[in-house]
Amino acid sequence: MSATISVRELRKSYGSLTAVDGITFDVQPGEFYAILGPNGAGKTTTLEILEGLRQADRGEVSVLGLPPWPRNQALLPRIGVQLQASSFFERLTAREQIRTFASLYGVGTRRADDMLAVVGLTEQASVRAEKLSGGQAQRLSIACALVHDPELVFLDEPTGALDPQARRNLWDLLRQINADGRTVVLTTHHMDEAETLCDRVAIMDRGAILQTGTPATLVRGLDSPVRISIEPGQLDTAQAAELAVRAGGSAADVSDDGVSLTIATRDPATVLAGLADRGALGGLRVQGATLEDVFLQLTGREYRA
Amino acid sequence: MNRRARTTPTTPTAGGAPSTPTTGGAPSTPGAPRALTALASLSRAMFSGFVRDRSALVFTILIPVLFLVLFGAIYKSSSAPRVNVLEVGKVSLLNQAEAAAPGQLHKLLTVTRLASPGAALRDVRQGSYDAAVQQRGSTLVVHYSVASPTTAGVVQAVFSSIVQQADQAAAGQPARYALRSQQVEDKSLKPIQYLAPGLLGWAIASGATFGAAITLVGWRENKLLRRLRLAPVSTSSVVLARIGISLVIAMVQLAVFLAIATTPYFGLKLTASWWMAIPIVACGTLAFMSIGLLVGSFAKTQQAATSIANLIILPMAFLGGAFIPLAFAPAWIREVSYAMPLRYLVTGMQDVMARGDGPAAALPAIGILLGLAAVLTLISLRVFRWDDV
Numbered sequence: 001m002s003a004t005i006s007v008r009e010l011r012k013s014y015g016s017l018t019a020v021d022g023i024t025f026d027v028q029p030g031e032f033y034a035i036l037g038p039n040g041a042g043k044t045t046t047l048e049i050l051e052g053l054r055q056a057d058r059g060e061v062s063v064l065g066l067p068p069w070p071r072n073q074a075l076l077p078r079i080g081v082q083l084q085a086s087s088f089f090e091r092l093t094a095r096e097q098i099r100t101f102a103s104l105y106g107v108g109t110r111r112a113d114d115m116l117a118v119v120g121l122t123e124q125a126s127v128r129a130e131k132l133s134g135g136q137a138q139r140l141s142i143a144c145a146l147v148h149d150p151e152l153v154f155l156d157e158p159t160g161a162l163d164p165q166a167r168r169n170l171w172d173l174l175r176q177i178n179a180d181g182r183t184v185v186l187t188t189h190h191m192d193e194a195e196t197l198c199d200r201v202a203i204m205d206r207g208a209i210l211q212t213g214t215p216a217t218l219v220r221g222l223d224s225p226v227r228i229s230i231e232p233g234q235l236d237t238a239q240a241a242e243l244a245v246r247a248g249g250s251a252a253d254v255s256d257d258g259v260s261l262t263i264a265t266r267d268p269a270t271v272l273a274g275l276a277d278r279g280a281l282g283g284l285r286v287q288g289a290t291l292e293d294v295f296l297q298l299t300g301r302e303y304r305a
Numbered sequence: 306m307n308r309r310a311r312t313t314p315t316t317p318t319a320g321g322a323p324s325t326p327t328t329g330g331a332p333s334t335p336g337a338p339r340a341l342t343a344l345a346s347l348s349r350a351m352f353s354g355f356v357r358d359r360s361a362l363v364f365t366i367l368i369p370v371l372f373l374v375l376f377g378a379i380y381k382s383s384s385a386p387r388v389n390v391l392e393v394g395k396v397s398l399l400n401q402a403e404a405a406a407p408g409q410l411h412k413l414l415t416v417t418r419l420a421s422p423g424a425a426l427r428d429v430r431q432g433s434y435d436a437a438v439q440q441r442g443s444t445l446v447v448h449y450s451v452a453s454p455t456t457a458g459v460v461q462a463v464f465s466s467i468v469q470q471a472d473q474a475a476a477g478q479p480a481r482y483a484l485r486s487q488q489v490e491d492k493s494l495k496p497i498q499y500l501a502p503g504l505l506g507w508a509i510a511s512g513a514t515f516g517a518a519i520t521l522v523g524w525r526e527n528k529l530l531r532r533l534r535l536a537p538v539s540t541s542s543v544v545l546a547r548i549g550i551s552l553v554i555a556m557v558q559l560a561v562f563l564a565i566a567t568t569p570y571f572g573l574k575l576t577a578s579w580w581m582a583i584p585i586v587a588c589g590t591l592a593f594m595s596i597g598l599l600v601g602s603f604a605k606t607q608q609a610a611t612s613i614a615n616l617i618i619l620p621m622a623f624l625g626g627a628f629i630p631l632a633f634a635p636a637w638i639r640e641v642s643y644a645m646p647l648r649y650l651v652t653g654m655q656d657v658m659a660r661g662d663g664p665a666a667a668l669p670a671i672g673i674l675l676g677l678a679a680v681l682t683l684i685s686l687r688v689f690r691w692d693d694v
Binding site: 051071081104105106144 | 339351523527535
C-alpha cells in the first residue's frame with residue numbers, strides 16, 4: 001500500500017533563514033505520527049506545506065497521492081486541519097460554529113451536532129466560542145476539523161496551552177480519532193505526548209529530521225541508565241555509593257538534591273534488591289529513559305520546549 | 306505498516322455518543338449547490354456575528370442616528386439670519402420704513418428699545434444684540450460688531466436700504482426699481498434635506514470601511530482566514546458573503562435614517578426619484594468596502610485597521626460634504642471635495658432625495674463609486690495576504 005504522506009528532500013527557507021532543510025519521511029495509512037521538536041525546529045512549516053498552505057522551495061511532497069500545492073480542491077475535503085483554538089467565527093455558539101464549518105464541506109447539521117456530542121460539548125452547544133474554556137475550545141476546534149470525516153488529520157500542537165487534566169481528556173479523544181482508522185499527523189513539543197500517543201515519531205531540530213522510529217525503539221536504542229530515586233535520609237551517601245558500585249557503576253552515579261536521593265544504573269534489579277534489603281524503599285520512583293534523553297543524545301543539548 | 310486498516314469510516318465515539326456512518330472522504334454534493342450553501346451559511350455566520358456585536362450596532366446605527374437627531378434639532382430653525390437691533394432713543398426712520406412696507410421689516414429685524422447709549426454699545430460688544438441704531442437729526446448711526454460677519458453684512462445692507470428709501474421718499478421720487486430676492490432652492494430645502502443625506506453617507510462609508518477592514522484583519526489574526534482556505538470553499542464565496550452582509554447593513558442604515566428624518570419633527574421631504582438612493586447606497590457600500598479591504602490588506606492588527614480607517618473616514622466626513630454641507634463650505638473645501646469618494650455618495654443622494662433631480666442625475670456618482678471600487682479591489686488583490694508571515 002502506498003504511503004499516505006510522502007516527503008522527499010523537502011526544503012523551505014524564509015530569506016536567509018532555512019526553516020526546513022531537506023527532510024525525507026513517509027507516513028503510512030492509519031498511522032499516528034508525531035513530528036517532535038522544540039519551537040523553531042521547522043515542524044509548523046513542514047505541516048503547512050503538507051496542508052497546502054505554503055509552497056515548498058524544493059523537494060517532492062505527495063499527500064493522499066496528490067500534490068498539495070497549489071491549493072488543491074480535490075484534496076481539501078479529504079484532509080482535516082485543526083488550527084489554534086481561537087480560529088472561530090466571532091460571537092457564534094459552539095453549535096453554530098460547527099454547523100457553519102460542516103456546510104462548507106456540504107455536510108448536514110445532524111452530523112455536525114453528532115460531532116459536537118463526540119467531543120463532549122453537547123451541553124456547551126449554546127455557549128459562544130469565546131466563552132468556552134481552553135480545553136473545550138480545543139475540542140470544538142478538533143470537532144470542526146473532523147466534521148467532514150477526513151481520511152487524514154493534521155493537528156498542530158493540539159494540547160498547547162491546556163492544563164494537565166484537559167490534556168489527558170484530549171489525548172483520549174485523539175486516540176479515538178486514530179482508532180477509527182484515520183491517519184493522524186501531530187506536531188508537539190511535549191515529549192510525553194508523543195510517547196503516549198504516537199506509533200512513530202520524527203525528531204526534528206533546526207530544520208532537519210534527526211531520527212524516526214517508534215518511541216520505544218528510540219528510547220531503547222539509547223541504552224541509557226535507569227534512574228532510581230528514594231526519599232533522602234533512609235540511606236547515607238556511602239551506602240548508596242556502595243550499592244551503585246555493586247550494580248556495576250560508580251559513586252558518581254549517586255546524587256542527592258535534598259528532595260530525593262537518586263542512583264543511575266544499568267542494573268536496576270541489583271539496586272532495587274539492595275534498597276529492599278535495607279528497607280529503604282520510601283518514596284521509590286523508577287524512571288527509564290524518555291524521548292527527552294533521546295533528544296539530548298541526538299543534539300547534545302538539553303531539550304527546551 | 307498498516308496495522309489498523311481503515312474499516313468503516315465512522316465517527317469516533319467517546320462516551321457512548323451516537324455514531325453516524327457517512328460515505329467516507331468528501332461528501333459528493335454537486336459543486337454549484339454546495340457553493341450556494343457555503344455562501345448562505347457564511348452569510349448567516351457573519352450576520353449573526355454582526356447583530357450580536359453591540360459596539361458594531363452602536364457605531365453603524367445608533368451614533369449616526371444620534372448625530373442626525375442632534376444636528377437636525379440644532380439646524381431646525383436656521384433660516385436667513387434674523388438681526389436683533391437696539392433702538393436707542395427714538396429712531397423715526399424705522400417707523401417710516403415700517404409704514405412704507407408693513408410687516409416686511411420685522412421679518413428681518415427684531416427691535417428692542419433702550420434709552421441709554423452706553424448700555425446699548427456694551428450689549429452689542431458683548432454680542433447680546435447685533436446692532437444699535439441711533440438717529441441724530443437726519444443721520445442714522447449704526448453700531449455693529451464684526452464678530453459675526455454675516456449679521457454685520459445684513460445690518461449694513463438693511464440700514465443703508467432704509468436710508469436710501471427714506472432719501473428717495475424725502476425727494477418725492479417714487480421708487481422706480483424694486484428688488485425681490487428669492488432662494489433658488491425649493492422652499493422645502495430646509496437643513497434636514499442636506500443633513501440627512503450627508504450624515505447617512507458618513508454612516509454608510511464608515512460602516513462599510515470598518516466592516517471590511519476589521520473582518521479581514523480579525524480573521525487573519527485568529528487564523529480563521531487560513532481555516533477557510535483549508536476548506537473547499539472559494540474565495541469568492543467568502544468575499545460575496547461579506548459584501549452581502551455589508552449591503553444589508555447599509556440598507557438598514559438607509560431605512561432607519563429615512564424613517565427618522567421623514568417624521569414631521571425633522572420634516573425631510575423626499576423628492577420623486579428618492580429611490581435612486583438605493584443603488585447609490587449600494588455602490589457607495591462597494592466603494593467603501595474596497596477602501597476597507599485595502600486598509601485590511603496592509604494593517605497587521607485590528608487596532609491598526611481601526612486607526613487607519615478612522616484616519617481616512619473622519620477627515621473625509623468634513624471634506625466630502627457629510628458634516629459640513631458643501632454649499633456652506635469654504636471654497637478650498639469645495640475644491641478638495643472632488644477628490645473625496647464620500648462627496649459622490651453624499652451629493653448623489655442629495656440630488657435625488659432632496660433636490661428633486663431625476664434618476665439620471667445619480668449616474669455620474671454611481672459610475673465614480675463603482676470605478677473606485679473596481680480599482681481599489683484590484684489593488685487589494687495584489688497586496689492581499691492570507692497570513693501574517
